Amino acid sequence: MSLNEAGRSIRILIVDDHPILRDGLVSLIAQQPDMKVVGEVASGEDAVIAFRSLRPDVTLMDLQMPGMGGVDAIQAIRSEFAGARIIVLTTYASDAKAVRALKAGAVGYLLKSSVRKELLDTVRAIHAGHRRIPPDIANEIAVHAGDETLSEREMAVLRLVAGGQANKQIAWQLTISEDTVKAHMKNIFAKLDVADRTHAVTVAVRRGIIELE
Secondary structure (H helix, E strand, C coil): CCCCCCCCCEEEEEECCCHHHHHHHHHHHHCCCCEEEEEEECCHHHHHHHHHHHCCCEEEEECCCCCCCHHHHHHHHHHHCCCCCEEEEECCCCHHHHHHHHHHCCCEEEEHHHHHHHHHHHHHHHHCCCCECCHHHHHHHHHCCCCCCCCHHHHHHHHHHHCCCCHHHHHHHHCCCHHHHHHHHHHHHHHHCCCCHHHHHHHHHHCCCCCCC
C-alpha cells in the first residue's frame, strides 16, 4: 500500500487508558507505510486537547475511560471539528453503546477482539470517507431501532436494582415514592420486553444500556 492520494501517511491519534493496548496499536500501525501514529493519550480530556493540536486524519477512541469517557470526548471533538473521523474501539458488542457513540459523531465501530484482523482496513475506509460498523452490531441496532429508550430516571432505578436494592431502598435513595418506583419498573419491563427484575438487568447490561459497577 502506497501513501494516500495527498502524498502523506494517514495520521492517527490513539485514545485508550490501557498502555499495553496502545503499544499493540502503535506496533501494528508502525508496519504500515501509509499510516503513522501522531499521538497517544489515556483520557477523553487529553483526547480533546491532543486533537486540537495534532489534527489527526483518524482517531481511535476507547469508550470506557476514567474521567471523560469516549462518547463525551467524541461529542466535544466533533463540536469543534465537524469533519473529525473517529473510530470507536471497544470491548462491548452492544447496540446501546454503539448508538450513543454513533450519535455523538463516530463513523466507525470496531471491537478490540477484531483489531488485528480489521483495524487497518477500517482506518483506510474511514479515511476514504466511508463508515464501518460490524454486521452483528448493525443488526442489533436495526432490531432495536424502534424500541422506546429508557429515561434517565428509569436507568437510575435499574442501576439500583442491579445493585441489589429493593423498591423501598430505591425510593429512599431517589427521594420518590415506592409506587413511583413500581411505575418505573413497569415501564422498564415494557420497554425491554422482560417479565422480571433479573431479566431486565441482564438485558440492559448486555445491550450496554447500563453498566455494572
